[in-house]
Amino acid sequence: MHIELxxxxxxxxxxxxxxxxLALALTLVFGLVMFWLLxxxxxxxxxxxxxxxxxxxxxLHELAVKAAPLILIAVGLAICYRSNNWNIGAEGQFTIGAIxxxxxPVMNPEWHSPLILPLMLLMGMAGGAFYAAIPALxxxxxxxxxxxxxxxxxxxxxxxxxxxxxGPWRDPQGYNFPQTKSFQIEAxxxxxxxxxxAHWGFIFALVAxxxxxxxxxxxxxGFQVSxxxxxxxxxxxxxxxxxxxxxxxxxxxxxxxxxxGISEVSGSIGHLQPSISPGYxxxxxxxxxxxxxxPLGIVASGLVxxxxxxxxxxxxxxxxxxxxVSRVFQGLLLFFVLSCDxxxxxxxxxxxxxxTTGEARR
Amino acid sequence: MFxxxxxxxxxxxxxxxxxxxxxxxxxxxxxLNLGVEGMMIMGAVCAFxxxxxxxxxxxxxxxxILGGGIFSLLFGFLTLTLVAxxxxxxxxxxxxxxxxxxxxxxAFVGQPGIKLQPIVFPxxxxxxxxxxxxxxxxxxxxxxxxxxxxxxxxxxxxRTGLKMRAIGxxxxxxxxxxxxxxxxxxxxVMFGGACAGLAGAQLSLxxxxxxxxxxxxxxxxxxxxxxxxxxxxxxxxxxxxxxxxAVTIGQLHAQAFGIGIPSQFLSxxxxxxxxxxxxxxSHNRRTTLINTPASLGKPFVPDR
Numbered sequence: 184m185h186i187e188l189x190x191x192x193x194x195x196x197x198x199x200x201x202x203x204x205l206a207l208a209l210t211l212v213f214g215l216v217m218f219w220l221l222x223x224x225x226x227x228x229x230x231x232x233x234x235x236x237x238x239x240x241x242x243l244h245e246l247a248v249k250a251a252p253l254i255l256i257a258v259g260l261a262i263c264y265r266s267n268n269w270n271i272g273a274e275g276q277f278t279i280g281a282i283x284x285x286x287x288p289v290m291n292p293e294w295h296s297p298l299i300l301p302l303m304l305l306m307g308m309a310g311g312a313f314y315a316a317i318p319a320l321x322x323x324x325x326x327x328x329x330x331x332x333x334x335x336x337x338x339x340x341x342x343x344x345x346x347x348x349x350g351p352w353r354d355p356q357g358y359n360f361p362q363t364k365s366f367q368i369e370a371x372x373x374x375x376x377x378x379x380x381a382h383w384g385f386i387f388a389l390v391a392x393x394x395x396x397x398x399x400x401x402x403x404x405g406f407q408v409s410x411x412x413x414x415x416x417x418x419x420x421x422x423x424x425x426x427x428x429x430x431x432x433x434x435x436x437x438x439x440x441x442x443x444g445i446s447e448v449s450g451s452i453g454h455l456q457p458s459i460s461p462g463y464x465x466x467x468x469x470x471x472x473x474x475x476x477x478p479l480g481i482v483a484s485g486l487v488x489x490x491x492x493x494x495x496x497x498x499x500x501x502x503x504x505x506x507x508v509s510r511v512f513q514g515l516l517l518f519f520v521l522s523c524d525x526x527x528x529x530x531x532x533x534x535x536x537x538x539t540t541g542e543a544r545r
Numbered sequence: 546m547f548x549x550x551x552x553x554x555x556x557x558x559x560x561x562x563x564x565x566x567x568x569x570x571x572x573x574x575x576x577l578n579l580g581v582e583g584m585m586i587m588g589a590v591c592a593f594x595x596x597x598x599x600x601x602x603x604x605x606x607x608x609x610i611l612g613g614g615i616f617s618l619l620f621g622f623l624t625l626t627l628v629a630x631x632x633x634x635x636x637x638x639x640x641x642x643x644x645x646x647x648x649x650x651x652a653f654v655g656q657p658g659i660k661l662q663p664i665v666f667p668x669x670x671x672x673x674x675x676x677x678x679x680x681x682x683x684x685x686x687x688x689x690x691x692x693x694x695x696x697x698x699x700x701x702x703x704r705t706g707l708k709m710r711a712i713g714x715x716x717x718x719x720x721x722x723x724x725x726x727x728x729x730x731x732x733x734v735m736f737g738g739a740c741a742g743l744a745g746a747q748l749s750l751x752x753x754x755x756x757x758x759x760x761x762x763x764x765x766x767x768x769x770x771x772x773x774x775x776x777x778x779x780x781x782x783x784x785x786x787x788x789x790x791a792v793t794i795g796q797l798h799a800q801a802f803g804i805g806i807p808s809q810f811l812s813x814x815x816x817x818x819x820x821x822x823x824x825x826x827s828h829n830r831r832t833t834l835i836n837t838p839a840s841l842g843k844p845f846v847p848d849r
Contacts, residue, residue: 269632321820325828326830326833327828328773328823330632331820334763334766335766336816338813339817343809350807465640507648509644511641517637517641518619518641521627521637525629
C-alpha cells in the first residue's frame with residue numbers, strides 16, 4: 184500500500200480554508216491520545232487546556248498579551264516567506280528591539296516626558312530592523328544563506344542581553360537580581376482597557392495585520408512579493424528586483440519583531456531581564472503557517488497559539504501536566520498544517536499493493 | 546595540558562562531525578532537512594533515558610540512533626510523500642523535537658548519567674604524543690572517523706553512491722533512468738536522522754553525561770552550516786568540525802583563565818565563527834553553484 188498524489192487542475196479553494204481547521208482538529212485528537220497516555224482524563228485535560236482560559240476576563244487579557252508579539256512577528260515573517268526569504272531569526276530581532284527600545288528608560292530613568300514612549304517604540308523598530316539587516320546584507324552581498332545566519336544571530340542576541348542585564352545595565356539597588364531598574368511610568372506601554380493587562384501591543388498587532396493585508400491585496404508591492412516568491416525569473420521579467428525584495432521583507436519583519444520586543448518589555452514586563460520571551464520568535468513561524476501566510480488569517484492563528492501558552496500554564500496548575508506539553512502541541516500543529524496544505528494542490532489517494540493504477544492508465 | 550585540550554577538542558567536535566556527515570548524505574540526495582537540531586536533541590534524550598533505564602550506555606547509544614532515525618521519518622513522510630515545503634517541515638521538526646524531548650526528559654532532569662567509557666587500544670595508545678589522543682577514545686570518535694571514510698567511498702566510488710548523487714543533481718533524469726527517487730531519498734533522510742541521533746547521544750553520554758533541556762544548544766544548526774562550509778565533501782566536514790570544536794573549547798579555556806572578556810562574548814564566538822565561515826564560503830557564487838546539489842530542496846512528484 185502506498186500513497187499517490189495527483190496534481191489538481193486548479194488550487195482547491197475549499198481546502199485552502201479547510202486545511203488549517205483540519206490541522207487543528209487533528210492536533211486535538213492527538214492531544215486526547217497524549218493526555219490519555221499520560222494517565223489524565225483526556226476531555227478534562229483538553230477542557231482546562233483550551234476552554235478554561237477563555238472563561239475569565241483576566242485570562243482573556245492574558246490571551247491578548249501573549250497574542251500581540253506572536254501576531255506582530257508572524258505578519259512580518261509571512262511577507263518574508265511569501266517572497267521566499269527565510270528569516271527564522273525573529274527571536275533575535277525581538278531581543279535586539281527590546282534592548283534598543285530600552286536604552287532611553289535605562290539611561291534616563293528621571294526623564295518624565297510623554298515623548299519617551301514613542302521614541303522607545305521607534306528605537307525598538309530600528310533595532311530590530313538593523314538586526315535583520317545583517318542577514319539581508321550578507322545574502323545580497325555575499326550570497327550567504329539567510330536561514331543559518333539569522334538563526335546564529337539569535338544566540339548572539341540572547342547572550343548580549345544576558346551580559347547587559349547581568350553587567351552594565353543591572354540595577355544596583357536590585358538585590359543582585361539580574362535585571363534593570365523598573366521603567367518610569369511614562370515609559371510603560373499603557374493598557375487598552377481598565378479591566379486588565381492587555382496593552383497597546385495588541386492594537387499595534389491588529390493595525391500591522393490589516394495594513395499588510397491591504398498591501399498584499401491591493402498594492403503593487405504586495406504583488407511583487409508574491410511574484411518574486413513564486414518565481415524569481417518571472418519577477419525579473421516584470422522588472423522587479425529580487426535583491427530589493429530581500430531588503431524590504433527582512434527590514435519589515437525585523438522592524439515588526441523589534442516593535443514586538445519593546446512592546447513586550449515596556450507593556451508586559453516593565454524592565455529588562457535575561458529572558459524576555461518564551462520563544463515567541465519561533466512560535467511565530469507556526470503562527471505564520473497556520474494563518475496560511477495571510478495577515479488576517481495570522482490574527483486568528485496568533486490567538487490560537489497564544490491559547491496554547493495560556494492552556495499550558497493553566498493545565499500545569501489545575502491537573503499537574505508539565506508546561507512542556509504546550510511546546511509539543513505547537514510542534515504537532517505545524518506538522519499537521521503542513522501536511523494538510525498538500526490537499527490544496529494535490530488529490531491524495533491510497534493505492535493498495537499490486538494495483539498499479541499508474542501503469543494501467545498509461 | 547596540551548594533550549588534555551586536544552582530547553576535549555575531539556569530544557566537542559565529534560557530534561558536529563557526525564551530524565554534519567549525516568546531513569551531507571541527505572543533501573547529496575537532494576533533500577534539505579533543516580531539522581538536524583530536533584533530531585539531535587531527540588537522539589540525546591532517547592539515549593539518556595534508555596541508558597538510565599537499562600544501565601548500559603551502549604544500549605543507550607543504539608536508542609539514540611534509532612530515535613533520530615525514526616523521528617526523521619516524520620520529515621520524510623511530509624516532504625517526500627506529501628511534498629510539503631522542506632524548509633518549513635525542517636523547522637517544524639526542530640520545534641517538535643525540542644518540545645517532545647523536554648517532555649520525555651522531564652523525569653530525568655538532575656539525574657547523574659552514565660558516561661560512555663573510552664576504548665583503549667593497548668599498544669597503539671602508548672605511542673608518544675598522539676597515541677592517547679587517537680587510540681583511547683570512546684566508540685563515537687572511532688565511528689565518526691569510520692563514517693568519513695565510509696561515506697567518501699560510498700559517494701564517490703560506489704555505484705549506489707553515484708545513483709544517489711544523480712538524484713541530488715537532477716531528480717527528473719534519475720527518475721527517467723529508472724532509479725527509485727523517493728525510496729533512495731527516504732533512506733538518505735533516515736541515514737541523516739540516525740547520524741543526528743548518534744550525535745545527540747554523544748552529547749548526553751560523552752560530552753556532558755546528563756540531561757539538560759535544549760542541551761544541543763544550536764549544534765544542529767552549526768552542523769548544517771558545516772555542510773555548506775565543506776561544500777558537500779566528507780573530508781572537509783572533518784576539518785571544519787574540528788575547527789569549530791577548537792573554537793568552542795578555546796573559548797571555554799579563555800573563560801577559565803579569566804582574560805577579562807565577559808563570558809557571554811566568548812560563548813557567542815562559535816555562532817559568530819559560523820557566520821564568518823559562511824560568508825567566506827558563499828561569497829564566490831560560481832563555486833557555490835558548482836558544488837551545491839542542483840535539486841537541493843526542490844519538491845519531486847513522480848509523473849505517472
